[in-house]
Amino acid sequence: MKDLEVVAANGLLHRRAFLSGGAALAAAFTGYRLSDTLAAQGLADEPWSRKQGMLVQEYGTPSPYEKHVVRTLSNPKGDTRTQHGRTPHHLLHGTITPNALHFVISHSGNPDIDPAQHRLVIHGLVRRPLVFTLDTLARYPMVSRMAFVECGGNSGLLFSSEPLQGSIQAIHGLVSCSEWTGVLLSTLLEETGIDPRAKWVIAEGADSLALSRSVPIAKALDDAMVALYQNGERIMPGNGYPMRLLLPGWEGNMNVKYLRRLKLVDQPGMSYYEARTYTAILPGGKAYQFYFLQEVKSFITHPSPGLRLSGPGFYEISGIAYSGNGRIAKVMVSADAGRTWAQAALQEPVLPKAFTRFRIPWRWEGGPVVLQSRAWDEGGNAQPTRAELVARRGQTPKPVTNPLAFPGTHFNGPSSWAVDSSGEVRHVYA
Amino acid sequence: MSTRETVQRRDDARVRRCLVALVVLAAGSVMLAQGQVGTPAAPNLGKPVSEAEIAAWDISILPDGTGLPPGSGTPEQGAKIFVAKCALCHGPEAKGGVAAALIGGRPLTDGIDTPKTIANFWPYATTLFDFTRRAMPWQAPRTLTDDEVYALTAYILSLNKIIGPADAMNAQTLPKVRMPNRDGFIPRFPERIP
Numbered sequence: 001m002k003d004l005e006v007v008a009a010n011g012l013l014h015r016r017a018f019l020s021g022g023a024a025l026a027a028a029f030t031g032y033r034l035s036d037t038l039a040a041q042g043l044a045d046e047p048w049s050r051k052q053g054m055l056v057q058e059y060g061t062p063s064p065y066e067k068h069v070v071r072t073l074s075n076p077k078g079d080t081r082t083q084h085g086r087t088p089h090h091l092l093h094g095t096i097t098p099n100a101l102h103f104v105i106s107h108s109g110n111p112d113i114d115p116a117q118h119r120l121v122i123h124g125l126v127r128r129p130l131v132f133t134l135d136t137l138a139r140y141p142m143v144s145r146m147a148f149v150e151c152g153g154n155s156g157l158l159f160s161s162e163p164l165q166g167s168i169q170a171i172h173g174l175v176s177c178s179e180w181t182g183v184l185l186s187t188l189l190e191e192t193g194i195d196p197r198a199k200w201v202i203a204e205g206a207d208s209l210a211l212s213r214s215v216p217i218a219k220a221l222d223d224a225m226v227a228l229y230q231n232g233e234r235i236m237p238g239n240g241y242p243m244r245l246l247l248p249g250w251e252g253n254m255n256v257k258y259l260r261r262l263k264l265v266d267q268p269g270m271s272y273y274e275a276r277t278y279t280a281i282l283p284g285g286k287a288y289q290f291y292f293l294q295e296v297k298s299f300i301t302h303p304s305p306g307l308r309l310s311g312p313g314f315y316e317i318s319g320i321a322y323s324g325n326g327r328i329a330k331v332m333v334s335a336d337a338g339r340t341w342a343q344a345a346l347q348e349p350v351l352p353k354a355f356t357r358f359r360i361p362w363r364w365e366g367g368p369v370v371l372q373s374r375a376w377d378e379g380g381n382a383q384p385t386r387a388e389l390v391a392r393r394g395q396t397p398k399p400v401t402n403p404l405a406f407p408g409t410h411f412n413g414p415s416s417w418a419v420d421s422s423g424e425v426r427h428v429y430a
Numbered sequence: 431m432s433t434r435e436t437v438q439r440r441d442d443a444r445v446r447r448c449l450v451a452l453v454v455l456a457a458g459s460v461m462l463a464q465g466q467v468g469t470p471a472a473p474n475l476g477k478p479v480s481e482a483e484i485a486a487w488d489i490s491i492l493p494d495g496t497g498l499p500p501g502s503g504t505p506e507q508g509a510k511i512f513v514a515k516c517a518l519c520h521g522p523e524a525k526g527g528v529a530a531a532l533i534g535g536r537p538l539t540d541g542i543d544t545p546k547t548i549a550n551f552w553p554y555a556t557t558l559f560d561f562t563r564r565a566m567p568w569q570a571p572r573t574l575t576d577d578e579v580y581a582l583t584a585y586i587l588s589l590n591k592i593i594g595p596a597d598a599m600n601a602q603t604l605p606k607v608r609m610p611n612r613d614g615f616i617p618r619f620p621e622r623i624p
Binding site for chain 2: 394
């Protein structure tokens with residue numbers, strides 16, 4: 001019996017082991033013969049298969065058996081503070097986040113906007129201020145693209161000096177990926193004209209805070225979109241219905257939801273969220289501002305904290321990688337806390353500024369292991385090691401104990417998951 | 431090519447297309463009747479709107495004071511408004527309640543997770559006016575008069591000893607207030623700042 005090629009410590013297999021070997025090989029190393037597994041089951045013709053099934057719904061909902069696949073809510077009663085809904089990455093697969101599970105951060109609740117009354121104004125340093133309705137925007141040439149949106153505070157718990165125990169949903173749940181469809185902002189700015197003095201665009205929402213952020217004009221003219229659709233349907237209320245600014249690869253909060261006003265100006269507005277919230281205090285007391293980019297990052301979703309391995313044998317390690325700089329070029333996976341590495345397979349198509357699913361086959365021998373991934377993007381940017389990131393950005397003076405805290409922003413170091421011999425997965429630093 | 435040049439080139443191209451459009455219009459295009467003079471290749475469905483019509487929405491305040499409305503307010507006036515409209519959430523004398531304290535703050539050298547406050551962090555006083563006017567009070571945003579927003583801004587700045595107890599805030603004085611952490615920032619990607 002030909003064995004599978006182990007390419008890194010603790011059972012990481014070549015990423016193409018199964019593409020070259022086929023199912024018989026897979027069966028071979030699990031220790032069963034295919035005929036045995038079938039015979040042992042005694043397959044029944046279950047009752048649900050012998051009667052007419054359920055009615056078709058107008059708007060579908062998942063199987064009742066998937067009730068646990070939901071966002072976790074930080075403020076379910078809507079107290080007068082921000083609400084967060086986090087994506088359950090450990091229960092999803094592929095690269096598209098279902099709309100109802102896309103992460104949401106709502107600083108003052110989702111406004112109940114009548115789309116017929118909604119207006120988008122573009123003014124300031126333009127030749128002609130213009131106002132658009134949803135109906136008029138729907139007649140413009142549209143584009144569709146995949147793009148992740150990530151909160152600047154996602155993964156911030158990893159700035160804690162000790163690893164906080166929480167599921168991957170608590171740690172990395174504030175990033176999601178959709179196909180967005182809308183009108184390129186450059187198309188609309190072509191129509192308003194741009195005064196040469198314009199350097200920034202202040203984007204503002206129709207929510208109760210009239211949330212506003214300043215965007216450099218170069219980004220506005222590059223790939224910024226006034227998005228109207230999310231995964232084929234109108235944008236969900238939590239994600240900006242009826243329209244949002246989409247800035248592919250840039251800090252989530254800048255992708256202003258409920259977009260109602262774009263003002264071209266000669267200086268940034270220094271709004272609350274750019275002057276205060278989405279900044280990063282550095283060791284020594286200075287702070288980064290205008291971080292803009294969500295830098296190259298990856299994390300393993302299967303297995304991850306919140307899941308449990310059901311015994312030694314074959315598993316596929318899988319996770320998500322993305323970069324605000326462009327396409328993912330490479331993902332490496334380690335099963336021995338970063339000492340030896342194997343290259344993961346990347347699911348095609350690999351798209352810029354979008355989730356890339358990576359996978360690698362793994363034979364778990366049943367002993368303790370520490371899993372970790374690191375990604376590189378096409379610009380040559382590497383996801384930093386924890387030591388590199390902490391040297392540059394610091395960590396908290398004391399361990400963080402509140403899983404809803406945001407001790408820092410823009411963490412893009414690696415995540416390490418320790419699997420113990422019982423199959424339990426814990427968050428560790430390695 | 432710099433961003434400026436890119437924008438300029440796009441603009442030049444647009445001007446050329448506008449000229450072409452004007453020729454078309456002179457030939458009697460129906461677009462003339464709609465009063466639209468945009469790029470012939472574009473849908474031109476945006477409706478022209480005057481800055482006067484946008485005024486009610488235009489609440490952007492820039493750090494140099496651009497956009498600040500007429501009006502004025504003192505810390506003393508602000509203290510009374512604060513008790514009536516803000517203290518419920520921000521606590522008496524802005525010491526904090528269900529919403530953040532608006533006074534004090536630890537040195538930022540205490541750690542990367544030091545709470546960011548007006549006194550220890552905010553680089554511009556105009557942000558305080560802008561955010562208060564657009565977002566506060568939480569239950570009834572955009573109901574404060576401009577005088578009230580100036581007074582509340584003056585009160586908070588005075589509580590933090592950034593201005594004196596008798597200093598009035600208005601469109602002239604507010605942009606001149608120098609916040610303690612004004613120079614505490616580094617752009618993460620300087621090449622992306624216009």
